[in-house]
Amino acid sequence: MTIYNFSAGPAVLPKAVLEKAQSELLDYKGSGMSVMELSHRSSWFEDIIKDAENLLRELMAIPDNYKVLFLQGGASLQFTMVPLNLAQGKKALYVSTGSWAKKAISAAKALDNVEVEVIAACENDNFNYIPELPKEVDPSAAYVHITTNNTIEGTAFQTIPDYGDVPIVADMSSNILANDYKVEDFGVIYAGAQKNIGPAGLTVVIIREDLIGDAKIAAPMLDYKIQADNNSLYNTPPTFAIYMAKLVFEWVKEQGGVAGITKKDQEKAGRLYDAIDNSDMFQSPVAKDARSITNIPFVTGDADLDKKFNAEALAAGFENLKGHRSVGGMRASLYNAFPAEGVEALVDFMAKFEQENGGK
Amino acid sequence: MTIYNFSAGPAVLPKAVLEKAQSELLDYKGSGMSVMELSHRSSWFEDIIKDAENLLRELMAIPDNYKVLFLQGGASLQFTMVPLNLAQGKKALYVSTGSWAKKAISAAKALDNVEVEVIAACENDNFNYIPELPKEVDPSAAYVHITTNNTIEGTAFQTIPDYGDVPIVADMSSNILANDYKVEDFGVIYAGAQKNIGPAGLTVVIIREDLIGDAKIAAPMLDYKIQADNNSLYNTPPTFAIYMAKLVFEWVKEQGGVAGITKKDQEKAGRLYDAIDNSDMFQSPVAKDARSITNIPFVTGDADLDKKFNAEALAAGFENLKGHRSVGGMRASLYNAFPAEGVEALVDFMAKFEQENGGK
Numbered sequence: 001m002t003i004y005n006f007s008a009g010p011a012v013l014p015k016a017v018l019e020k021a022q023s024e025l026l027d028y029k030g031s032g033m034s035v036m037e038l039s040h041r042s043s044w045f046e047d048i049i050k051d052a053e054n055l056l057r058e059l060m061a062i063p064d065n066y067k068v069l070f071l072q073g074g075a076s077l078q079f080t081m082v083p084l085n086l087a088q089g090k091k092a093l094y095v096s097t098g099s100w101a102k103k104a105i106s107a108a109k110a111l112d113n114v115e116v117e118v119i120a121a122c123e124n125d126n127f128n129y130i131p132e133l134p135k136e137v138d139p140s141a142a143y144v145h146i147t148t149n150n151t152i153e154g155t156a157f158q159t160i161p162d163y164g165d166v167p168i169v170a171d172m173s174s175n176i177l178a179n180d181y182k183v184e185d186f187g188v189i190y191a192g193a194q195k196n197i198g199p200a201g202l203t204v205v206i207i208r209e210d211l212i213g214d215a216k217i218a219a220p221m222l223d224y225k226i227q228a229d230n231n232s233l234y235n236t237p238p239t240f241a242i243y244m245a246k247l248v249f250e251w252v253k254e255q256g257g258v259a260g261i262t263k264k265d266q267e268k269a270g271r272l273y274d275a276i277d278n279s280d281m282f283q284s285p286v287a288k289d290a291r292s293i294t295n296i297p298f299v300t301g302d303a304d305l306d307k308k309f310n311a312e313a314l315a316a317g318f319e320n321l322k323g324h325r326s327v328g329g330m331r332a333s334l335y336n337a338f339p340a341e342g343v344e345a346l347v348d349f350m351a352k353f354e355q356e357n358g359g360k
Numbered sequence: 361m362t363i364y365n366f367s368a369g370p371a372v373l374p375k376a377v378l379e380k381a382q383s384e385l386l387d388y389k390g391s392g393m394s395v396m397e398l399s400h401r402s403s404w405f406e407d408i409i410k411d412a413e414n415l416l417r418e419l420m421a422i423p424d425n426y427k428v429l430f431l432q433g434g435a436s437l438q439f440t441m442v443p444l445n446l447a448q449g450k451k452a453l454y455v456s457t458g459s460w461a462k463k464a465i466s467a468a469k470a471l472d473n474v475e476v477e478v479i480a481a482c483e484n485d486n487f488n489y490i491p492e493l494p495k496e497v498d499p500s501a502a503y504v505h506i507t508t509n510n511t512i513e514g515t516a517f518q519t520i521p522d523y524g525d526v527p528i529v530a531d532m533s534s535n536i537l538a539n540d541y542k543v544e545d546f547g548v549i550y551a552g553a554q555k556n557i558g559p560a561g562l563t564v565v566i567i568r569e570d571l572i573g574d575a576k577i578a579a580p581m582l583d584y585k586i587q588a589d590n591n592s593l594y595n596t597p598p599t600f601a602i603y604m605a606k607l608v609f610e611w612v613k614e615q616g617g618v619a620g621i622t623k624k625d626q627e628k629a630g631r632l633y634d635a636i637d638n639s640d641m642f643q644s645p646v647a648k649d650a651r652s653i654t655n656i657p658f659v660t661g662d663a664d665l666d667k668k669f670n671a672e673a674l675a676a677g678f679e680n681l682k683g684h685r686s687v688g689g690m691r692a693s694l695y696n697a698f699p700a701e702g703v704e705a706l707v708d709f710m711a712k713f714e715q716e717n718g719g720k
Contacts, residue, residue, distance in 0.1 A: 003392025032363025201598025238561025
């Protein structure tokens with residue numbers, strides 16, 4: 001049975017990347033060592049981390065005045081590092097568009113000397129749209145934080161706000177490399193790797209150099225300046241995860257870069273949204289103008305029927321299709337590595353299920 | 361050419377473990393998914409992390425009143441987390457036995473509300489022995505921090521101090537699972553994985569439950585209580601690294617557990633120390649009663665000769681034998697997975713080099 005893995009993360013990886021990793025797992029390029037066994041100070045690994053950075057710079061067209069950091073701790077640690085580094089003694093503005101945005105807000109509020117203000121929110125409506133943002137914000141604010149794609153709720157920012165000198169900080173964990181956002185529209189971009197980049201345990205941070213300040217940070221590992229000055233090698237980085245990211249970046253480049261992969265992502269998402277919209281049984285709980293192309297929740301409106309669908313889908317090889325417990329129903333995460341044929345198979349399965357269960 | 365990898369970390373892994381990981385890299389136990397693609401909330405991964413914990417508990421005979429945490433950020437992040445969680449508003453005592461101990465001390469000093477006191481040090485003598493410790497310490501101190509094995513300097517504590525109610529906190533990164541220390545002699549043990557446990561990007565913390573307090577921690581990810589309450593799943597953990605650790609723990613068990621592997625480690629180290637002690641060319645810079653069995657520095661006393669040795673050794677397939685820049689000379693890291701035949705090969709090579717270069 002073919003397995004299609006709709007996991008929201010850690011998520012499906014390109015098969016070609018896994019095969020490459022498998023083929024050199026015991027002997028990286030004739031070194032006689034696994035990548036996992038390479039010293040992070042060796043020229044072997046120096047090449048890997050440099051290549052990973054250069055490929056990401058090329059794919060995202062990252063300007064020279066941005067640093068690329070390979071860190072640990074996930075987006076969750078960035079929820080603290082961002083205000084700690086950028087907003088001590090200042091006001092930090094947040095847009096609350098989902099569960100993860102709320103966690104970012106809560107982490108910022110936990111810091112004594114950061115004044116947190118939520119400038120837009122849509123929680124009252126189960127976060128099923130992107131709220132309208134204010135035209136202007138306090139020009140003395142350290143930043144405006146947004147979550148470009150809301151993994152659980154299935155919404156995404158279609159345009160990035162522009163507040164002049166107040167930089168946009170973005171949690172891009174679930175749609176980095178799956179959109180045509182311009183890096184220069186952001187002050188900081190961060191992303192946990194485990195969706196579109198590689199295995200869990202790696203966090204990518206892209207930060208405009210002038211935002212790497214001299215804030216007093218009592219924890220060296222949480223200081224962007226220390227991490228940037230040491231080119232992500234202040235201590236031992238997650239070497240194998242960085243190697244996997246490099247392989248994924250190479251694969252994205254082969255797919256036609258971000259433009260090429262985004263086109264495929266849009267086609268995959270379009271196919272599923274069409275099936276949902278044309279069905280009498282399935283609906284999308286998300287406002288049309290806010291739809292994510294990477295995380296697509298859908299429901300029947302009947303909890304028992306959702307349950308039946310999920311059970312039969314799982315038995316048919318559709319893994320991790322069950323919706324997040326806070327939303328219910330189903331959720332198909334269609335990251336870059338998710339194959340188009342998996343979407344076709346799901347759409348066919350949905351039609352069959354609808355027919356068998358009293359649908360048209 | 362056979363490659364022997366003497367890296368101090370990330371270090372050599374058991375070949376059988378790498379082969380196992382390779383064989384199931386694309387399909388974990390018939391799931392149709394790579395371990396890297398498993399949701400961290402799936403029953404597949406729940407079994408992996410539980411097995412890893414149970415195996416470690418068995419190997420180290422960890423008492424029930426200790427929590428085992430699988431975290432990110434390396435020992436370097438623990439340098440901050442330990443005082444942040446255990447010593448705010450208190451005095452924290454440190455033993456300064458090497459470069460890493462100094463980093464731990466410096467991270468603790470960076471915290472405003474922790475009073476750091478170094479109770480013993482040996483820096484004036486290049487850290488080449490373990491200093492005598494005071495008989496008693498301030499009973500109100502939060503803990504006494506030691507580094508059980510000093511990776512760079514090649515020394516190790518042969519006995520663990522006992523200060524009654526003042527717990528011992530140990531950075532055991534470079535000799536966890538390579539000694540017969542008793543967990544109950546410690547309040548906290550932490551270790552970066554990349555020496556005796558698995559790939560870089562995973563940190564193991566073993567902490568006595570009564571030490572997981574209610575300290576005010578402004579960063580959720582740095583709070584032992586949050587991590588413990590969530591069984592290391594507060595956010596997405598480094599899933600593949602935890603899987604690799606599980607495979608390494610299984611392998612250690614097959615080697616006769618910690619007792620079995622430690623016997624082999626002692627034999628490997630003994631063979632190399634004998635060769636050094638019986639040579640007229642090579643010497644150990646470390647006091648005999650403080651010798652590490654996992655990290656063994658040695659020198660000729662002549663920087664040019666060291667350089668020649670390192671160049672010829674590298675050409676002969678001995679990787680990462682060059683000493684740390686702060687010590688010079690050579691350093692052989694003989695972690696659990698380092699094969700005995702690699703030590704034999706090195707000893708033979710050293711004898712040949714000595715003969716060819718004017719030695720006896």
